[in-house]
Amino acid sequence: MGAADEEVMGKREKREEFNVIGTAPKMGEEEVRMVEEILGYRFINKDLVEEALTHGSFYLPYKPAKSYERLEFMGDAVLTCIVAREVFSSYPDLSPGPLTRLRAANVDTEKLARVAVEHGLHRYLRHKAPQLEAQIQDFMQAMMEYPIHSNGLVDPPKVLADIVESLLGAVFLDTSSSLETVCEIFRRLAAPLINPETLGKHPMSELYELCQKLKMDVTFLKGVWPENPKIEVLVDGKLVGSGNGQKKEIAQNRAAKAALDRLKETLGDSDSTALDHPD
Template sequence: MTIRVTNPRQKAIEALETRLGYRFKDPALLELALTHASVAEGARRMADNERLEFLGDRVLGLMVAEALMEAFPDAEEGELSRRFHGMVSRDACAKIATDIGLGPALRLAAGETKSGGRNNPTILGDAMEALMAAVYKDGGYATVLACFQPLWQDAMKNSGDALHTNPKSFLQEWAAANGKSAPCYTIINRQGPDHAPIFTIEARVGQLAPETATGRSRQEAEKAAALRLIERENLK
């Protein structure tokens, strides 16, 4: 009797394609989108998803801009910009990546996996952009647009919400209204090369337990930490 060994990551990739609503004609392109740069560390140079991430950022930007122009025909440029930045933010992309189960499908180095890379918002956000680029290259603009629309519908609804577009201001206003000291943000860790640093920030306000988050800039990490604290405490 032959015993078939199931590859957990392959199952995760199949589930990812189902949730994405698209089956790749070129599986190698999907594999590239899911390959983090850590895989090549300490070994011969291997292709990773950074170039696809670069393209995906632009593809996503165009789709978001078009969607906002259509959804809010009377909105001025300032409002459109605020909504746009909320929809393309690292946090928004990471949330969608989590929703479709992208983390278990990632190809990471063992050390990155052990350190929680499959749940790292920066890694997830970057991979989500790379995935959009891969769909675009594999199926064209109409195909990636069809994937984008249902995935980003909640982000579109929340795009005018001050909580999601500017969580630091929201947290500061909540603290002032509730007699708390102003929020404090502390750098817990900084790693990576100078041209591509990763910051870990702790956000603290009053006597509430602190919350941490990572980002590719201090500002990005502070916003992510503030949002996590707000959502965890269900602040209004």
């Protein structure tokens, strides 16, 4: 760190004493180094690491100065591009529909939140959002329950996915737009990438498809949020599954999954011809 940088830091610290809006303690050099270690990349501009890992709440009760949202915007776009290129070249015969689903699954909130937790990036998040730690703990618990992508059965804290994107956006900027560097880092952090074989079906679409084959009606009964956060699935009027969750979408996905499991059990899961020809 040069003399000019120290002067800048000195100024920042002085401004903080006066509670100037948006100032905040700098990220420690050691922490920056740990994050660089995880990414396998050494930043030219270390301030980008700090920006990528600073949540808007970190400045409370003051208005945030630089937080990760802009870098997340950049990283999201870069990720879209590199994962599109990845699936485009890996599957030369795949049409745009499946390519889009593959791309989306590899950059969705759950996949990215898993990446953050698996590599411990969440430990470097700078925030003052009281509920966040509990939400991260819940998600880590859920990851054990669903060791692979749950396809909508768990509710990952968006901030975890955000910091993966913001860090990749930071690398993109720090390298003057090197797609290759970002791609290499993402490949390593996110391995194994979801491929057509491991791309699970979403429980809602699977349930609808199955019931269409079986010529059975599906009805969802919704509880009243937040008192009774529960959704029940009726198939041909009979209760076959239910699901809870703070978010309606999650509860619905869980109910669909429970219903699917129940239906498959009833029909004999291994006897797939029974599903194809119900009569």
